[in-house]
Amino acid sequence: MRLLLAGDSTVAKYQGRYGEMTGWGEALETLLVEKYPELTVLNFAKAGASTRSFEEEGLFAQLIAQVEPTDLVLIQFGHNDQNPTKKVPMNDYFHFIKRWIHQIKEKGGQAILCTPVERRHFVSGEQQATLKEYERVLRRLAKEEEVTLLPLNRYTNQLYQRLGERKSRALFIHPAPGDVVFPVGSVDDTHFSTVGAAQVARYVCLRLADFLSTAPLFNQYYYGACMYPEVWSKEVMETDVKHLQALKMNFARIGEFVWSALEPEEGQYDFTLLEEALTLYQENGIDVCLCIPTPTPPRWLTYEHPERLITNIDGTKMVHGSRQHVCTNNAYFREKAYQLTQKIAAFSKKYENVIAIQLDNEFKCHVDLCYCDTCQARWHEWLAEEYLEIENLNAAWGTKIWSEEYRSFAEVVLPKTTPFLHHASLMNAFRRFTAETLNEFAHELTHCIRIETDLPVTHNTSFGFNLLNEELFSELDVVGFDTYPAASNYPAFLLNMDTWRNVKKNQQDMLLLETSTSHAGHLENYVQPHPAGYLVNEVFTGFAGGLKSFSYWHFRGHRYGVEQPHSCVVTAWGEPDKGYEDVKKSGELIEKMRPFLEQSTFVPSKIAIVYSDHAKRHYNVESGGIYQHRSLVTDCFASLIYQGIQAEVIQETSDFSTFDLLMIPFVRHLSPILLEKIKAFVQQGGKLILGPMTGDRTEELAWPKTNGLDILGEWLEIKNVTQYVANDTVDYMTYENQKAPLSGLLTTFSVGETWETLAQTNEGKTILATKKQGKGSVTYIGGLPKNYTDNPLWQAYLAKEIAPFEKSASSISLNKGLVKYCRETKTHLQIYLANMTGKEENFTLHKDAIDLLTGVRYCKEKHNVLPYGHHILAIEKD
Secondary structure: OOOEEEOOOOOOOOOOOOOOOOOOHHHHHHHEEEEEEEOEEEEOOOOOOOOOHHHHOHHHHHHHHOOOOOEEEEEOOOOOOOOOOOOOOOHHHHHHHHHHHHHHHOOOOOOEEEEOOOOEEOOOOEEEEOHHHHHHHHHHHHHHHEEEEEEEEHHHHHHHHHHHHHHHHHHEEOOOOOOOOOOOOOOOOEOOHHHHHHHHHHHHHHHHHHHHOOOOOOOEEEEEEOOOOOOOOOHHHHHHHHHHHHHOEEEEOOOOOOOHHOEEEOEOOOOOHHHHHHHHHHHHOOOEEOOOOOOOOOHHHHHHHHHHEOOOOOOOEEEOOOOOOOOOHHHHHHHHHHHHHHHHHHHOOOOOEEEEEEEEEOOOOOOOOOOOOOHHHHHHHHHHHHHOOOOHHHHHHHOOOOOOOOHHHOOOOOOOOOOOOOOOOHHHHHHEEEEEEEHHHHHHHHHHHHOOOOOOEEEEEOOOOOOHHHHHHHHOOEEEEOOOOOOHHHHHHHHHHHOOOOOOOOOOEEEEEEOOOOOOOOOEEEEOOOOOOHHHHHHOOOOOOOEEEEOOOOOOOOOOOOOOOOOOOOOOOOOOOOHHHHHHHHHHHHHHHHHHOOEEEOOOOEEEEOOOOHHHHHHHOOOOOOOOOOHHHEEEEHHOOOOOOOOOEEEEOOOOHOOEHHHHHHHOOHHHHHHHHHHHHHHOEEOOOOOOOOOOOOOOOEEEEEEOOHHHHHHHHEEEEEEEEEEOOOOEEOOOOOOEEEEEEEEEEOOOEEEEEEEEEOOOOEEEEEEEEOOOOEEOOEEEEEEEHHOOHHHHHHHHHHHHHHHHHHHHOOOOOOOEEEEOOOOOOEEEEEEOOOOOOOEOOOOOOOOEEOOOOOOOOOEEEEEOOOOEEEEEOO
């Protein structure tokens, strides 16, 4: 692999010709060659280059001639495209870079877009953005072409602001008169000094790590709990640390709610609490995930400042209390959050046992949409950037309905309380605005951390929150998550591993940062505990499935607040809580598993389900009163798990070429690039299963114009699409001589002679059909049986159409209740097998195996697994 650079003077190589003037590409080469000696860097950047001149002078031709498969090509332009003497229209800028991306892809390279580094430009002490329009265009282009974006513009803006007007001067060329190179002096706030170039290069180097290294982020497996030094005395903390060690724990997460202790008065910082806690953990060999406590702003931040608080849909203000009560778009809150984050990041460098930094805590856990004045102003700005002219918005949304046309972006309402329902496209856009501006905040927090430290950055997300996770984690280093499913819903636990492992394209490490020892709970919700033995199998399957940490919320129960009923490792008075024995057994199990995990690698399934947070947003707007996206996805996934079928849950932007079978259910809008990807997947021999409800809406959540399944229907030549809700006492489907009542929204359709109809409704309408396409096949599912996860008709379909693609089927067959993950060494396949139920279940081996945990040999026949039992079965490779 090689790295090729295309850009202007801020990227170029000078080799001392202009004194200290250094391009960040030049500094990056020095960093990378030191860190990755086998890497070659080719810098084609030229001073004064715009996209047009880079093309017309043949520089891109020289670059593309050098590109080989797997090469990385970094592209940064904007400064000279904006120059009045070289002005390149924005549409030309867009087309130049888009064309380059396609040419790089054609040669097997990977294009990485870099937004242009910002100029240093302070007004009244505030750094100003001068290249913002290029940031917006490149972000759009990166999404459309599914390429990586490095937001150098936002990073450098934040860097200059954090340093301040005076200190940031050192990043640029400011020689005094009499300088050898600049005899009359210079004030150049565009070109970097060696110091400035090194700062930018360091950031780029961090972001390229996923592409350049296959090494895991963490060299060990972590087992521990969330702890709260702000709540407990030093004596209790010391007792709990010893208890951690006795339970074979090596990990603690701290600090997510501690803002008031660190900044008790505005601008007055006191990190004594963290210093004492981190010192205690370090002395006792406990590694720490240190959190940024932005979900709990202190009272001084909100007192007499209601404008900083979340505004509800009815216009009322939330009050201080609980958490997440402040709007993350509020400028004052953001500035205080950035200041605190940078200080925590700088402080963390004192402690070798800090192994990661967590942003905030569960973004959007307790709040969703905000209707404050700040959000209204940002909303109008966002709309203008997204649609450019109000006529474009009116056309895209179809606002002639009910006289909802707008004459300007300022007229577009916030979707507050209205007599009936708001326009679907309005709600869809406002929810996307909310998610994108939250990600903007999260990424700026990350920039503040990057300025100070190279520590991995994470966040603890969850399926229950309305986020755009892939975009959120694009700037972070590792996916973290929380999950609290009941034992009876064990597929939901596995869904976490199989989804979060696949969010980042080049980094499969993931951290479970919160789960219960036995049960969740708060003042208004008492929850039943897990059965004894179940937790151990969560730990077992979690690490088998790729976890690098398993952390309980929380170690010692709280006496105060609202979550006292929540289970913990020990009670508030220090005695074992419900689930304690399983916590203890889990620590012992991890010690037994550790050598097998360290010597093996995870084997992904050849079957994939596409998950979409955009689809989740669509269901939030159009639920029909019956749908919840999380349940839809969980049920689909569970139906496979119950049949012993393992599936990767991947993103719309994932690489499909590594899979044999691809399912895309409940993704209501298919973008043009997603359509092209699935066409290529099928053409190359893949089996594609679409639906239900896939492709039936536009990007703006409108109904399609010419085909009921929009561009998907046009490609597949599906016609006469009709949608209606099934009456499960009347409507049914037949498949393979089986009949089952239908449930939910049905899509019936007509197909041509190249299709084979597999199932029809009782009215003779097609609801399931398949056709050969290229070297592969396409199936469209228009509806599902009632309670389909356990329905014999659906089970028959899975057994015939999907189970043959299960990679481990030649080695093992499972009954319902058993789950597995596969890992491998050079010589053996390892099957991590667990019984997630309270009754004995059986499996059938098709090859001889040995249990690595017990040494017991198993021959080719049926075997039983005890309730909540588990095995690591090693099968010699052919």
